[in-house]
Amino acid sequence: MTKLLKTLTLTALLAASFSALATKPERPYGLVIHGGAGTILKKNMTPEAEKAYREKLDEALAAGYKVLEQGGNSIDAVKASIVIMEDSPLFNAGKGAVFTHEGVNELDASIMYSEDLSAGAIAGVSHIKNPILLADKVRTDSVHVMMSREGAEEFAKEQGFELVDTKYFFTQRRWDQLEKVLKHTPEKPELSEDEAKNSKFGTVGAVALDKDGNIAAATSTGGMTNKRYGRIGDSPVIGAGTYADKNCGVSATGHGEYFIRAAVTYDICARVKYKRQGIQESADEVIHDKLVEMGGDGGVIGLDAGANIMASFNTEGMYHGWKTSNGQQAIKIYKGE
Template structure:
C-alpha cells in the first residue's frame, strides 16, 4: 500500500513538473518582442498626404509582422532582424536598399551592420553599390569571416566569394531620390554634403530592427543609403558597431540620425552601458543620451531598442520618426509623429 501511494505521489509530481515545464515554455514563447524604425527627421503630419502616410504604415506593419512571425515560430532574433530589414530595404519608401539616396557623383553607396548579444559577434559593410540587401552581407561578414567591417570593392569581392548575386546599380534608381540630389546640386553645386541646417530639416531614412527571441538572445541591425550628396567616401554611424548598432545581454539598439554625432557620442553603446553599469531602464538610458547628451552636441535623430525582458524603447529629438513594435504580449504599435 505504501509502495502504491509513493508511486502515485511520484506520478502526480511528474505530472505537475510537466505542467510547470509547459507553463515555462509558454512564458518563454510569449517573451519575444521586436521594434523597428524607418528613419527620423522633420516628419510632419501637415506635410504628409493620407496616401503616403498609409503607405508608410503598411510598410512598417509588414516589416514588423515578418519578423514577429519568425520569432513566434521559434526562429532566432538574428533571422527575424534580417528578414524584417530586408522588407524595408526592398521598399523605395526608405533610405536603404532600393530607396537609397544618391552621392555627389550620382551613385548609391549602402551601409549596414548587425550584432548578436549571445556572443557579441558583429558584422558590417560600408559603401557597397551592387548588393541588393546589405544587411544580409553584413551578417555574412559576421558569420563567415574573421572581420567585423568590410568596405566597398573588398566587401563586394567577399560577397561574390560567398555566392551573393550582384545587382546592376540601376536597380537602386528612384526618381524621388534623384530629384533630391539635383535640387541640391542646382542650388549649391560645390557643396560637399548637407549643411547643418539642412541636416536638421531633413529626414534620416535609415532603417533598423531589434528583436528578442525565445532563447533570450537580442539582435540589432541597421541599414542605410547614407546622406544625399555625400562625398569622399563618407560613412556614417550605421555600419559602426557601438555608434549605430549595438547588442549585449542587457539590451539592443539601432540608431538613425546625423551620423557624425552618433559616432562621436558612441550612442548605441552608451545607452547599453547606462543600462548595464548604472541600472537605468532602457528608456531612461536612451532619453539621457538622445534628449540630453546628443542635443547638447547639436545632434539630431533617434534610437529604438529593447532590453533582456523585452521592454520596448523609442527615443528621438526630431519632429518625427517612423517606428513600430510588437511587445511581449503581442500588442502592435505603429507611430510616425512626435505627438503620438
C-alpha cells in the same frame, strides 16, 4: 500498502512536475523597427504617403515577428524586417538609397548578436541589393567585423551573392533630391530648412528578442544625400549605429557624425547595464541630453532582455513600430503620437 502509497505519491509528484513544466510561461519576446527620423510633420504628409509608410512598416514588422513567433532566432527576425524596408523605395536603404555627390549609391549596414557578441558590417557598397544580408555574412563567415567598397563586394561574390546593376537603385525621387541639394546656395536656396536637415540622414533598423533570450540589432542605410570622399556614417559602426548585448539592443538613425562621436548605441546599453536603469530612461538621457548638447539630431529604437520596448528621438518624427508577446503593438510616425 505503504509501498503502494509511496509509489502513488511519487507518481503524483512527477505528474505535477511535468504539468508545471508544460504550463511554464513562455519567455517574453518582441521586435521593434524604424524607418528613419527627421522633420516629419503631418501637415507635410499626404494621406496617401502616410498610408504607404504605415503599411510598409506594418509589413516589415509582421515579417520579423512571424520569425520570432515560430521560434526562430532574433538574427533572422531583424533580417526579415530590414529586407522588406531595403526593397522599398520609401526608405533611405537598399532600393530607396539616396545619391552621393557623384550621383551613385553607396550603401552601409551592420548587425550584432548578443549570444556571442558577434558583429558584421559593410560600408560603401554599390551593387548589393540587400546590404543587411551581406553584413550578416561578414559576421558569420569571416574573421573580420567590417568590410568596405570593392573588397566587400569581392567577398560577396565569393559567398555567392548576386551583384545588381547600379540602375536598380535609381529612383526619380532621390535623384530630384540630389539635384536640389547641388543647386542649393545661401544666396539662392533651393531647400527649405527642413529639407536641408533631412538630407543629412535616413536609415532603417530593427531590434529583436527571441524566445531563447537572445537579442539582435541591425541597421541599414544609403547614407547622406550629396555625401563625398567615401564618407561613412554611424550605421555600419558597431557601438554607434548598432549594438546588442544580453541586456539591451539598439539601432540608431540620425546625423551620423554625432552618433559616432557619442557612441550612442553602446552608451545606451552601458547605462542599462552599469546604472541598472530602464532602457527608455537610458535612451532619453543620451538622445535628449547628451546628443542635444552636442548639436545632434536623430533617434533610436531598442528593447531589453524583458522585451521592454524603447523609442526615443529629438526630431519632429520617426517612422517606427513594435510588437511583443506581451500584447504591445503600434506603428507611429509623429512626435506626440
